[in-house]
Amino acid sequence: MSTLIVFDIDGTLLRSVAPHQLAFHGALRDCGLEKIDSAWGGYAHHTDSWIFREVFRHNRGRFPDEAETQWFADRLHARFVEAAEHEKVEQVPGAAAFLRGLEASDGYTVAFATGGMSEVTAVKLALLEAPGPVATASDHTFREHVVREAIHQAGEGFDRVVCVGDGPWDVRAAVATGSEFIGIGESTEPFGTWFPRTHLFGSFDEIDPAADFSLVPPAGQVEAEPDADKAFTGRPARCVCWS
16 A cells, blocks of 8 residues: 655644744744734634735735745745754654655655745755655645645555644645544644544654544534635646635
C-alpha cells in the first residue's frame, strides 16, 4: 500500500508558531500597515498570503500587487531569521526522525503544506533537513488549496493520503480532501470535543503511520472553508483563490 503523508509545519513539525507570528506582525508594520487585527485564527483562511492581503486591503482600500507581496515575503523571511536567532526553534519531539523513517520506506511519500510564505518555509525545512514537494501560501491563499497543491505535486496513484496538523484549519483541509488525519498536540481542544483521542499525539515517537486515521466528524462539527469549493486549478499563479 502506498501512502502520501502531507505535513503542516508550524506547531506540527516545529515549535515555530511564536517566532513566526512575531515576524509576521513585524513584517506587516514594515509595510506601513497600522490597522492590524492580530486574532489570526479569526481570518477566513489561515495563510500568510490571505491575511496579508486582507490587512493590506483594510489599510489601503485595495489588494497588494505582486511586487508589494514579494516585499512583504522578504521582510517576513528576514524577521523570522532574526527572531529564530534569539529564540531557538525546536522540533516537535521525534519529528525529524519520523520524517527520515518515512523517507527510507518504499511505502511512504512525504509532502508539506504550510500557511507560511515560501521564503520563510525554506528556512524551517532546512532545520528539519526534510526533502519533498512543498506547497505554501505563496502558491495559494486558501488553506485547502495549499493542501490540494501539495497532493497535486506529489503525483497520483496513492492508496491513501494522511494529513498531519495542529489546528482546526488542518482538519478542515483534511476533511475537504477526503484525507485521513493525525493531530499533533496535547489536547483535542483545538480540533473540537468530538475529535478522537486515538488520532492525537504529543510526540512523533508514538505514531504508527500504518494505522487507520480515518476521520468522520459528526455533522456540522467541521465547517467548510469559505469559498474553498471554488475551482482548484493546479496552476497556482492563475488559481481563483487569488481573485
